Amino acid sequence: MIIPKSSAAWRKRAVSAFRHLILVVITLVMILPILWAFSTALKPQKEIYAYPPTIVPSRIAWENxxxxxxxxxxxxxxxxxxxxxxxxxxxxxxxxxxxxxxxxxxxxxxxxxxxxxxxxxxxxxxxxxxxxxxxxxxxxxxxxxxxxxxxxxxxxxxxxxxxxxxxxxxxxxxxxxxxxxxxxxxxxxxxxxxxxxxxxxxxxxxxxxxxxxxxxxxxxxxxxxxxxxxxxxxxxxxxxxxxxxxxxxxxxxxxxxxxxxxxxxxxxxxxxxxxxxxxxxxx
CATH class of the missing domain: 1.10.3720.10 (MetI-like)
Known part of the structure; x- marks a missing residue:
């Protein structure tokens, strides 16, 4: 059975997109803890246990x-x-x-x-x-x-x-x-x-x-x-x-x-x- 070129090209793009999606997920899993550490380092003490938690601090606490x-x-x-x-x-x-x-x-x-x-x-x-x-x-x-x-x-x-x-x-x-x-x-x-x-x-x-x-x-x-x-x-x-x-x-x-x-x-x-x-x- 001969697969049409358009179908083969679509399948190739789909596989490539799936691979990139996996890489993005892995990257986020690795980067998020680092971003959270930087965010926490810049937060005032009262925002550490705030709920819901926030990524961007209300002010940058350089004194930390x-x-x-x-x-x-x-x-x-x-x-x-x-x-x-x-x-x-x-x-x-x-x-x-x-x-x-x-x-x-x-x-x-x-x-x-x-x-x-x-x-x-x-x-x-x-x-x-x-x-x-x-x-x-x-x-x-x-x-x-x-x-x-x-x-x-x-x-x-x-x-x-x-x-x-x-x-x-x-x-x-x-x-x-x-x-x-x-x-x-x-x-x-x-x-x-x-x-x-x-x-x-x-x-x-x-x-x-x-x-x-x-x-x-x-x-x-x-x-x-x-x-x-x-x-x-x-x-x-x-x-x-x-x-x-x-x-x-x-x-x-x-x-x-x-x-x-x-x-x-x-x-x-x-x-x-x-x-x-x-x-x-x-x-």
Whole structure:
């Protein structure tokens, strides 16, 4: 049976419209909680429990952000989050670049087996390692220090895998030409590999920044003083002295925490998509 062209075209448009509808629904499900958090952060206290609830506040209560910043040592929490996140990000990028180059362009005995172990490491949940890591750090005296927050994350198996896939897509003729011109391994990494895999480095940086910036569980376990807490842990302490919760202040603190990640992704999403796509070109 031959389906008329008009019927086939209509069916194609219907399927496309249905897919877009599903995407719109999924987008709304993901965005609405964020919009509600922003709305609550801008509301005066009396509007938090108003019924029926409203999205747009009657007035913008900027004082919620000031109170959130002053209710807890947010300045110290912010410094800890920035320092820990950027230190881990720098270490992971350097380690990923060198390890990915070794696994993609150097030939040595056991290379593929060692890389397999890296892939297996990606399957081990962090929670499984918390207890043994805690006792090891306790012996070293690293509990409630930056060492406990940074050392476990200086390398990342997923980052090595992602960057390696991009390095494999670099033409061999380009690498051979660089070697003829006198470039060593460091020169090849700096002048050829890193520029060629720029999108993958940026996408991995975004993922790493998001993971470490939003990490709550690990800092909660490894720190026990105010001076070492990070922003996600600090949100718990946005309470009044009586222990009640002012949700507008809590949401203002949450907005302060999530805003850097949102802005970073908005400006870097093009490179993020390119990096994820280019990592699967060859492997």
């Amino acid at each position: 952000f000031t109170k959130a910043w002053q209710s807890a040592p947010f300045g110290r929490y912010a410094f800890n989050s920035v320092f820990v996140t950027l230190t881990i990000l720098t270490c992971q990028l350097v380690n990923a670049a060198f390890a990915a180059y070794a696994f993609s362009w150097l030939s040595f005995k056991g290379r593929d087996t060692l890389f397999l172990f890296f892939l297996v490491a990606m399957m081990i949940p962090t929670q499984v390692l918390i207890v043994p890591t805690f006792f090891i750090f306790k012996v070293f005296g690293w509990i409630d220090t930056y060492w406990a927050l940074i050392i476990p994350f200086v390398s990342n198996a997923f980052g090595i895998f992602l960057i390696r896939q991009s390095f494999l897509s670099v033409p061999r003729d380009l690498v051979d030409a660089a070697r003829i011109d006198g470039c060593g391994h460091l020169g090849i990494i700096r002048n050829i590999m890193v520029p060629s895999a720029k999108a993958s480095f940026i996408s991995f940086s975004l993922l790493t920044f998001t993971w470490r910036w939003n990490d709550y569980f690990w800092p909660l376990i490894m720190t026990n003083s105010t001076k070492m807490r990070t922003l996600p842990v600090g949100l718990v302490f946005l309470r009044t002295s009586e222990g009640s919760i002012e949700w507008n202040v809590v949401m203002a603190g949450a907005v302060l925490v999530m805003l850097p990640v949102i802005l970073l992704f908005i400006f870097m999403q093009k490179y993020f998509v390119e990096g994820v796509m280019s990592s699967g070109i060859k492997g």
